[in-house]
Amino acid sequence: QLQLQESGPGLVKPSETLSLTCTVSGGSISSSSYYWGWIRQPPGKGLEWIGSIYYSGSTYYNPSLKSRVTISVDTSKNQFSLKLSSVTAADTAVYYCARLVVVAAILWFDPWGQGTLVTVSS
Amino acid sequence: QSALTQPASVSGSPGQSITISCTGTSSDVGSYNLVSWYQQHPGKAPKLMIYEGSKRPSGVSNRFSGSKSGNTASLTISGLQAEDEADYYCCSYAGSSSFVVFGGGTKLTVL
Numbered sequence: 001q002l003q004l005q006e007s008g009p010g011l012v013k014p015s016e017t018l019s020l021t022c023t024v025s026g027g028s029i030s031s032s033s034y035y036w037g038w039i040r041q042p043p044g045k046g047l048e049w050i051g052s053i054y055y056s057g058s059t060y061y062n063p064s065l066k067s068r069v070t071i072s073v074d075t076s077k078n079q080f081s082l083k084l085s086s087v088t089a090a091d092t093a094v095y096y097c098a099r100l101v102v103v104a105a106i107l108w109f110d111p112w113g114q115g116t117l118v119t120v121s122s
Numbered sequence: 123q124s125a126l127t128q129p130a131s132v133s134g135s136p137g138q139s140i141t142i143s144c145t146g147t148s149s150d151v152g153s154y155n156l157v158s159w160y161q162q163h164p165g166k167a168p169k170l171m172i173y174e175g176s177k178r179p180s181g182v183s184n185r186f187s188g189s190k191s192g193n194t195a196s197l198t199i200s201g202l203q204a205e206d207e208a209d210y211y212c213c214s215y216a217g218s219s220s221f222v223v224f225g226g227g228t229k230l231t232v233l
Binding site: 037039046047048049052060062063096100101105106107108109110111112113114115 | 156170218225
């Protein structure tokens, strides 16, 4: 059964870079038809897609975050990572990683990691 | 990239049916019959309930169904149960430039 687990610092200072890693177990990150994605949820608010990556390194980013986001993949470790630069308090959120199933223009996220809370504060 | 529009809240009594709408534009929901729906209980990760507009993953109750008309997708839950009380989100492909867009979420209360 495929499982995803987020890891990284739970506290980041304003203006610094948030870095998270998602480790995939129970399956290969190099499987075709799958992208891998990051989604966040500020406290008490809705879901926001951050970006997604294919095992080859092809990426899609949320236009509103694109200037600050970098998503990378390490197939040898079965991991993909998120970097979000110049963070502010508005970036405080639970960050989820998930497998993004893409078939032509059809897509859905399944499964999801448990999520990790990242707080931006000095 | 604008979020898909969902009602902030809906409610229903046990045994009743409710419908949650998800309104997009001709650039997302209207163009692609590809909406997925997620259920999220407090403090938990979202769970896929519907994909490709109307398909249910293995293990999801057949009380959950999805449909679409024009630019609006809908999630219907029949035979409401207390355990259905949660937040629900829709999600759509939004074209090659925006790729993915979520709805704002709907809080379902089972009275």
